[in-house]
Amino acid sequence: MWKFLHKLASPPHFYDLSAKIIPWFVVPGTILIIYGTIAGLFYAPPDYQQGDAFRIIYVHVPAAYLSMLAYTLMAVSAGIGLIWRIKLSHAVAAAAAPLGAWFTFLALITGSIWGRPMWGTWWEWGDPRLTSELIMLFLYFGYMALRAAIDDTTKADKASAVLALVGAVNIPIIHFSVEWWSSLHQGATIVRADGPAMPTEMLFPLLAMILGFSLVFGALLLGRVRSEVLFRERRSRWVKNVVLASGEQG
Amino acid sequence: MLSGKDLCLLRGDRCLFQNLNFALNSGELLLVEGKNGCGKTSLLRAIAGLLEFETGQVDWNGQSIMADHQVFCSDLVWLSHRVGFKGDLTLVENLSFETGLRATSADLLEPSLDRLGLTPLTGLPFRALSAGQQRRVALARMLMAKAPLWMMDEPFTNLDSGGQALVRELIAEHLAGNGLCVVASHQDIQLDAPVIRVPL
Amino acid sequence: MLSGKDLCLLRGDRCLFQNLNFALNSGELLLVEGKNGCGKTSLLRAIAGLLEFETGQVDWNGQSIMADHQVFCSDLVWLSHRVGFKGDLTLVENLSFETGLRATSADLLEPSLDRLGLTPLTGLPFRALSAGQQRRVALARMLMAKAPLWMMDEPFTNLDSGGQALVRELIAEHLAGNGLCVVASHQDIQLDAPVIRVPL
């Protein structure tokens, strides 16, 4: 078992394997997103309260969900890298951070675009979801800034892994504290279409979008890890072979 | 007692050395020699456990130093370019901090200072000392510590000729008392004790 | 051309020296010698104008250096323990900053690097260089600058034997070209040129 895992985590092996896996993410992911977009934009009925404005949900919810998934992934792989000293695992964490930050950003932007017609304002300090999402963006920024500040890759890996883990411990606390804070005087101001109460014509495209986004996220992540690995191993023989081979093809 | 097997160290993406082996017993000195930039400082830091080797491991009394780093550290005193004293404290305050950290004999404090010519300077804050005086205070730390293994990176730096002779004397005494030394230096060490040379 | 009259310097409340006089002409070297802590570094910093003398003054070409410090500085290059380069910049970026500050010959850059054995390191950030390599970059600055007066505090520090020989060679050439040197060092300078010793 250990042997197998170590072989899997060896950079050249990962590089070959991931090349084969990526299409299995890209193709279904694209299909799901296309289905979700068409079904969501044209076939789902308008919301009885929000009219067509609700359709931004098909971007917003997958983005928000992935922003959290990416942080979990980043923290877990950083932890694995730190404890078992697996370099590939650090590469995954490093690759996940910018993606996660983008999804967080996307969730914030789509959310505030949605908020404009819904609440009449772009931003509402009173909402715990918004606030903790913003704090999560700062966590990503902190992680990336720390990485950028350290030249040496192995050192950057370890230092940022410590930060990711400390952040992971804090995320539930942040969420909890923000909720408690705003529940003091606000609360009822936010009108929210609650998930499960959705008609299936709305729900299926949404589920398709979430799954599709996740698959595309997986593909992007693998792609980023691949280039990260290539860069990190740029001195090794197998990378030179890879480069030579691609040179011959091109 | 101190041995390294199959050591390889990367800095940036250059390999400084590989397949380096050594074994050092009580009363012997390991002299790391080489041109500027060949990796002497890096080797010393890695042996002490401040840097990680890419491959290989260093054993102290038959056990990997990283297995229980604290045990190894209790046998070690370290002297480097940056001597690790506080500029605002006097040298006595600085040295007595050491007694909380590691096994020392506090009654050695005054004789050590005396021997290193530091006695008239006890009232000054450390930052007011000259480059060579600061190095001498670091030597006092080594004298006070009861540790068999001395690691010294360029121990002669900034010392006048009297100071350099003193360093040789101290090392010779330490080796005679069954201690071990690991030294990186450009100057020749000129000792009678057994010297194991590691050319990098 | 460089002369000091009746110099006295205090550090803390100790008088490091008083009634110090010297005169240095083109082609000569002023060697400041003494034990650790006798005030070599302080004397050099004061001659350069970074510290103030308690009494006395230093003249450059017959004029007090503090009267127009900039004029004096345009004839001076300074080498000290802390070499004054940016760890994040490569050595070429660091050296080419100098061309904006003082009179230099930019076409000397490559030959200087070559001579000091730095050519393979041009891509590295300065902080990645070893202790001795960093000192060599500071020597490259002196070679590039067109200044008659070199002031060097312990120029041999951290250099391997090749590096030390090179420093001697560079100083000899500079003196042969009618330059002046002020050097503080523990090592003997071993030069044929006229050496004026200032024992502290």
Added chain:
Amino acid sequence: MTSREDTMPGLWQGFMAVIRRDLLLAWKRPGDILNPLFFFAMVCTLFPLAVGPSSEQLSISGPGIVWVAALLATLLSLNSLFLSDFEDGSLDQLILSPQPLPLLALGKTVAHWLSAGLPLVLVSPLVAVTFQMPGRTVGVMMLTLTFGTISLSLLGAIGAALTVGLHRGTALLSLLILPLAMPVLIFGARTVALAAANDAVSAGIYFLSAYCILALTLAPFATAAALKISNE
């Protein structure tokens, strides 16, 4: 060499040695203690100046302002927590000492709190008066600030350890720590505001003390790990 075991200082001695040294350093440079204090007082003065002197406005924002000022003052003083140790080589010596590094890191953090956090707690009633806070509130404020500044020192030590040697000043450190410090800030400020409105405050105080204990048990280990990494 056989007598080494006898003279080897115990854990408590090592811990106290670090605290003693750092407090001695703070004592030799009283500025280190006074600076965060003045900074705290000054941020509390700046806000009323910038926002405008309407007093009912001030008494609403009071607890929030005090808390933000405390947070910023602590952050600022944290920057130098390990910096000088790193630069003068003391960090090498601490890492290569036979004492466990988390213990030494905790010692440094405790000394930091004693010289930066505690004075701030003690001086906060003065500030409270200028914001016209009622008496009961002041007690709650001091209590929450105590737990809060301890937590901030502990969290900040992690950030300081991660950024030491990067020559980035306080900005990067703040970026790393502020998101983590947010819960402390929110709970602290809210609890004081609740006290001002004569509401129940025990939930907030429980939370802050729990957070503080959590940080006390975990942070020294993270700090020690970060120190080893930064010192490579």
Added chain:
Amino acid sequence: MTSREDTMPGLWQGFMAVIRRDLLLAWKRPGDILNPLFFFAMVCTLFPLAVGPSSEQLSISGPGIVWVAALLATLLSLNSLFLSDFEDGSLDQLILSPQPLPLLALGKTVAHWLSAGLPLVLVSPLVAVTFQMPGRTVGVMMLTLTFGTISLSLLGAIGAALTVGLHRGTALLSLLILPLAMPVLIFGARTVALAAANDAVSAGIYFLSAYCILALTLAPFATAAALKISNE
């Protein structure tokens, strides 16, 4: 040696060399540019969090908060202005260079503003939106912030020069600079608040630009003198 006069770089070259080097350094470490920005954004986030989410309250305090955040972000980034030059010996080299020191100091200050102050001005509209500021106000805010951050960089450079080498972090620096920065803060925040209330803003803008020009002419000399003293 006769050709020295020819190759001696002019004042402009020296000035630009310093700016170029410092911007290059900032470019190699993009964190230096981004950190003050994030810090600014984060202080603007902290206040609503600490004070409470009532939005009418926020739109009154908005300009004040933005200004305090800008002031603090600038102060924090100033700490490192001369620190690394002092520590690595560059300061010796700058003082011992044939170029006039006030000019070099000005160069460093300009580079600092370009990499810390300017990005802050450019990003401020984003923050304004979360505080629900009206459009006209945003323009006034950016203009006053421009003059304000330039003045703060110049004033801060004096403080940074005075405190370099004291290993005191930002606290002492802030203490020295805040009293001088107070007028900038008050005028800046008031002017923006006036703009929000649709009142005349020209007086404030005149004051800020005059202050900025005064600082521009005097500060480099004070900075240079302070540098020489600190470097003894």
